[in-house]
Amino acid sequence: MKKAWSILPDEWKPILKERGMRAFRADQILQALYRDYITDWDQATTLPKDFREQLKTEFPITKTKTLEVSKSSDGTQKLLIGLEDGESVETVLIPATGRFTQCISTQVGCGMGCAFCASGARGVVRSLTADEIVAEYMAGRALGEITNLVVMGMGEPFANYDETMRALKLINAGRGPNLGARHITLSTCGVVPGFAKLAAEGIQFELSVSLHAPNDALRNELMPVNKRWPIDELLAACAAYTKATKRIITFEYTVIKGVNDSRECAEELARQVKRVPMAKVNLIPLSPVSHRPDFKTPDERTMLMFLDVLMKNHVQTMLRRSRGKDADAACGQLRLRRLTKSIPPPIQIT
């Protein structure tokens, strides 16, 4: 049994042929799945009833349930999506002028253990399958047309490479939802083998790398992944990626008060990112997380000083605002809050 949302558009014809089904049915299936956006085969009324029954048993459509919706005053909506086995993942919808960005998860929890991140606070439960990742997208697009997709939710996409890539290829497929590759951004904490694999795909997805520290001593403390793949190895993989693909890499740098926010850190960061051709930096103020009350958000002046140092060193830098602060929008916070029973859950709309 294969899930309907895990099958790439081009794979339907051979699958149907193998089963002695007529090839034109593939077009009807794609029409139903990705033009009519059915969530149950019974809604595919152009297909004969017995064929629908066969699809139900052989290629079921993944069932999910929106368990919670947490709305922020800035329009950001965070959904907690219940999966068939009772686990749950978060997806966030972020409206902006001319854009409707969705942030999706690739794992239940996360095994990377970054100190400042709520997703990793309880470790990884399991990786999502491609159809579950597509199901998140489907839940998001039901609230509006998605213009941009960022893989910056719970989990490490390069630790679940194959299923993540299958889901993104499906969402990108012309005869699927048809979201442009340049509108899809993957973010990794630095799982080095993923870079060469992604470069070899030859697809123009955008790539972000969570750096957060300019040297190994500090990065080892904040991001355990650095002990496996230290900064030199990571930056070499990034440079090879930009060289092979001619595509930029954006380094994410979450600024934490008194931890990685000094002028020296900014100067060292500038030196490091300049080792990678076509690199950009996004500066993000830390979103406070309940499991690390000692990590604080830097003030505006520190953010501007950091920005200034990078710009003076000719590093292309953007200052990012946190969105959805009152919707627990930092990765993993909504799920963590639900797991931590002592904290009351946010508004419930099912």
Ligand code: SAH
């Ligand atoms: N595992 C991937 C994608 C998920 S995290 C990665 O590490 O890139 C998406 C981004 O949010 C990462 O840059 C991550 O470091 C950042 N992030 C996590 N917790 C945060 C917090 N409390 N405040 C600000 N950014 C945070």
